[in-house]
Amino acid sequence: DTGVSQDPRHKITKRGQNVTFRCDPISEHNRLYWYRQTLGQGPEFLTYFQNEAQLEKSRLLSDRFSAERPKGSFSTLEIQRTEQGDSAMYLCASSFSREGLGFRQFFGPGTRLTVL
Amino acid sequence: GDSVTQMEGPVTLSEEAFLTINCTYTATGYPSLFWYVQYPGEGLQLLLKATKADDKGSNKGFEATYRKETTSFHLEKGSVQVSDSAVYFCALSEGYSTLTFGKGTMLLVSP
Numbered sequence: 001d002t003g004v005s006q007d008p009r010h011k012i013t014k015r016g017q018n019v020t021f022r023c024d025p026i027s028e029h030n031r032l033y034w035y036r037q038t039l040g041q042g043p044e045f046l047t048y049f050q051n052e053a054q055l056e057k058s059r060l061l062s063d064r065f066s067a068e069r070p071k072g073s074f075s076t077l078e079i080q081r082t083e084q085g086d087s088a089m090y091l092c093a094s095s096f097s098r099e100g101l102g103f104r105q106f107f108g109p110g111t112r113l114t115v116l
Numbered sequence: 117g118d119s120v121t122q123m124e125g126p127v128t129l130s131e132e133a134f135l136t137i138n139c140t141y142t143a144t145g146y147p148s149l150f151w152y153v154q155y156p157g158e159g160l161q162l163l164l165k166a167t168k169a170d171d172k173g174s175n176k177g178f179e180a181t182y183r184k185e186t187t188s189f190h191l192e193k194g195s196v197q198v199s200d201s202a203v204y205f206c207a208l209s210e211g212y213s214t215l216t217f218g219k220g221t222m223l224l225v226s227p
Contacts, residue, residue, distance in 0.1 A: 042220050045214040045215065055213075107159045110159060
């Protein structure tokens with residue numbers, strides 16, 4: 001299967017702990033996106049990368065959230081000092097960067113975070 | 117800022133009924149419009165898209181037409197099946213970058 005993969009699929013943590021999620025995009029895609037989806041809501045954009053460069057990060061929810069894509073392949077999303085309000089599904093997507101190559105974003109299955 | 121408004125669900129229909137899910141948007145520019153679907157236990161999948169006014173996106177019997185004058189992109193299907201039961205998300209994108217989603221509409225189709 002060459003789709004977008006995310007790890008872990010589920011994470012339960014205690015308030016105040018740090019968590020890190022990994023996303024492996026479709027290998028040919030140079031763009032990678034992170035979204036958060038809470039119950040009953042649509043996905044909410046957090047940040048995205050084109051190759052190694054983080055092109056938009058102002059929508060990260062607080063300074064406790066950070067993301068990296070060090071070699072332009074996989075990406076990690078870290079949440080420090082988790083709070084109960086961080087409980088959500090965290091989605092990763094990837095795409096090409098030009099319409100001519102197909103802008104379509106392909107989504108991974110998500111990582112469900114529960115903060116106790 | 118950009119926003120998408122969808123009709124609230126759940127929408128409950130019998131098999132072979134006609135489906136409409138309303139979607140309207142607000143955007144500063146000239147966005148591309150999308151419908152994504154999330155089947156139970158699966159990730160989001162692109163259902164159809166339209167990139168300019170009067171374009172009609174279609175896939176799997178679903179259709180939506182980009183109406184700039186009414187800022188709408190309503191999803192329709194002439195005859196739904198039980199297998200169409202899912203959550204449907206309307207979304208927009210400006211400049212081929214990030215997606216702004218609506219809240220989603222759950223569709224439940226009974227035999």
